[in-house]
Structures are given as structure tokens and as C-alpha cells.
Amino acid sequence: LKAKSKQWEKEAAEVKQAAVLGAGIMGGGIAYQSAYKGTPILMKDINEDGISLGLKEAKKLLSKRVAKGKMKPEQMADALNNIRPTLSYGDFGNVDIVVEAVVENVKVKDSVLREVEDQVSDDTIITSNTSTISIDTLATNLKRPENFCGMHFFNPVPMMPLVEVIRGEKSSDRAIATTVAYAKAMGKTPIVVNNCPGFLVNRVLFPYFGGFAGLVRDGADFQRVDKVMENFGWPMGPAYLLDVVGMDTGKHANEVMAEGFPDRMKTDWKSGIDVMYENNRYGQKNGKGFYAYE
Numbered sequence: 001l002k003a004k005s006k007q008w009e010k011e012a013a014e015v016k017q018a019a020v021l022g023a024g025i026m027g028g029g030i031a032y033q034s035a036y037k038g039t040p041i042l043m044k045d046i047n048e049d050g051i052s053l054g055l056k057e058a059k060k061l062l063s064k065r066v067a068k069g070k071m072k073p074e075q076m077a078d079a080l081n082n083i084r085p086t087l088s089y090g091d092f093g094n095v096d097i098v099v100e101a102v103v104e105n106v107k108v109k110d111s112v113l114r115e116v117e118d119q120v121s122d123d124t125i126i127t128s129n130t131s132t133i134s135i136d137t138l139a140t141n142l143k144r145p146e147n148f149c150g151m152h153f154f155n156p157v158p159m160m161p162l163v164e165v166i167r168g169e170k171s172s173d174r175a176i177a178t179t180v181a182y183a184k185a186m187g188k189t190p191i192v193v194n195n196c197p198g199f200l201v202n203r204v205l206f207p208y209f210g211g212f213a214g215l216v217r218d219g220a221d222f223q224r225v226d227k228v229m230e231n232f233g234w235p236m237g238p239a240y241l242l243d244v245v246g247m248d249t250g251k252h253a254n255e256v257m258a259e260g261f262p263d264r265m266k267t268d269w270k271s272g273i274d275v276m277y278e279n280n281r282y283g284q285k286n287g288k289g290f291y292a293y294e
């Protein structure tokens, strides 16, 4: 197996220029990590607010490193210069790999992926950071599905080592090998997984969120559940983690999982995640979720 793996890893194309679509929680983190580790990255969003948020987050993380003496100010300037924010596809002709990180919605992703495919070269690898949506579904309307695969980061991107590289039915060895190599260049630990809703990690994580939602429905206090899980030894409980993930992403991902695994995930009741979402309590991203934030 090792020899076989080495064989396909040789197919990797060089990544000199990357691009991320969506400058939100994940897109901002991906841009920061790529820039910090030395791969220049274009960061595209559809509005200035998104871009400003992504850049603010990158500046905050880099300033912290400088303040702690882990980075020189000139290294911070170099890293920031590696992030090129944009609202257009103008410079996408020279991009070697794209990471799509827009909202967790099949229709939006389908349209964004088709759009970007028309702007890049025939060799460019296009990946999606989707949490749960089938890579084969997202590949359906692409002209070059062999250049496409999943590249699933975890939140917060700078801190979480794992990246799932998801092999779709038509993903080529070149697409997988290039994505694996780019993840390694970003200092991450990639694993190649087969395609299915939620891939590997979210097949574990979303049933856990479902268990939490069931406890709350049965009358448990969410803060006490969080405290118990912290005492159990986890860095944070499920309510706080949902606030970190974002209730919109959580809700949409949960729906994909319920459709993919109805026997394990579907319920006929409204969960706390649905209630938070309906009340515009998206979590840390808008300052209110299960908890309130400054």
C-alpha cells in the first residue's frame, strides 16, 4: 500500500498560486494558513464586508504571533502580502488550486464551481471545503470533474491539523495528489477518504450534535451539558462548539446528513439548532448563539 501511495503522490502538480472562494470563517482561515506557510493566495468574496472580515482575522492572528515573539514584523508583512483580496475573477488564469469555501448550499456551490471552472486553466485543480455535501453531486455539472475533489479543513483552520481529501468517483490521481501536497505545504495532516455525506469526521460529529439536541429536548440544560463534556476532557462542549461552527452551517450540514443517513439522523422534532437558527442566533459569527459574545 505504501508503494502504491508513493506512486500516485508523484502525480502532484506544483502549487505556486492558490485561491479561496468565500472569505468567511473558513475562507479567512484558509487564506491565513496558506499565506503564513508561504503559498500566495487570492481570496475572493462577493462583498467587501466578507473580504474585510477575512483580512481582519488574518491580521489579528499574525499580530498575535509577532507580539509573542514567534514572528518578526517583516515576516508578518510578507505573509499579509501573500493574501490578495478580490471581488473579481481577474487573476484566476494563473491559479494552480482553488478551494471553494462559500455557504453550505448545493445550489450556490454548484453555480460558484461552474463559474470558477470557466475562469481557470484546464489544468487547475478545484476543490470544495464542503462539510457534508457529496463530492459527486458537486461534480455533476463540471466540465472537468477529473480535476475536482474535496479539501475539508476544520475550524479553527490555523489550529486544527487534519484535512480530509475526498476522492470523488471521477477525481484523478493528479487532483488528489496535488491537494494532498498543498495540505502538507500548509502544515496540515491530510487523509484521503472516500466520498459519502459527511465523509469521515462529520459522520462522527453530527450524530454527536444530534445526541446533544436530543438531551436538550429531553430537558437538559445546555450549559450543564457543556460543563460535563469539558469535565469529560474535551476542549469544549457541543453548544459552545456549535457557536464556533455557526448555526447556519450546522443546520444545513445537519440536513444533508439527515438526508444521507435517515435511519441514524432523521427526527420528527425541531432541534435546538433549528430554534437557534430560526431566531437568527448564528453563534460567534453574529455575536449570539447558545451563548452571547462581545
Ligand code: CAA
Residues within 6 Å of the ligand: 061, 064, 068, 130, 131, 132, 153, 154, 155, 156, 157, 158, 159, 160, 202, 205, 235, 236, 241, 245, 249, 253
Ligand atoms: N484561531 C486561531 N488560533 C487560535 C484560535 C482560533 N480560533 N483559538 C485558539 N488559538 C490559538 C491561541 O492563540 C494559542 O496560540 P499560541 O500557542 O501561539 O499561544 C493556541 O491556539 C492555544 O490556545 P488556547 O490555549 O486558548 O486553546 P487550546 O489549546 O485550549 O485549544 C483549540 C484551542 C485546539 C482550537 C481547542 O479549543 C479545540 O480543540 N477546540 C475544538 C475545535 C473543534 O472541535 N473544531 C471542529 C469544528 S467542526 C468542523 O470544523 C467541521 C465542519 O465541517 C463543521
Ligand code: NAD
Residues within 6 Å of the ligand: 021, 022, 023, 024, 025, 026, 027, 044, 045, 046, 047, 050, 051, 101, 102, 103, 104, 105, 108, 112, 129, 130, 131, 132, 152, 153, 154, 155, 244, 245, 246, 249, 253, 285
Ligand atoms: P461563512 O458564512 O462564514 O462564510 C461564507 C462566505 O462565502 C461569506 O463571506 C459569503 O459572503 C461568501 N460567499 C457567498 N457566496 C459567494 C460567492 N458566490 N462567491 C464568493 N463568496 C461567496 O461560512 P463558513 O463557516 O466559512 O463555511 C464555508 C464552507 O466551509 C461551508 O461549505 C461549510 O460547510 C464549510 N465548513 C465550515 C466549517 C465551520 O466550522 N464553520 C468547518 C469546515 C467546513
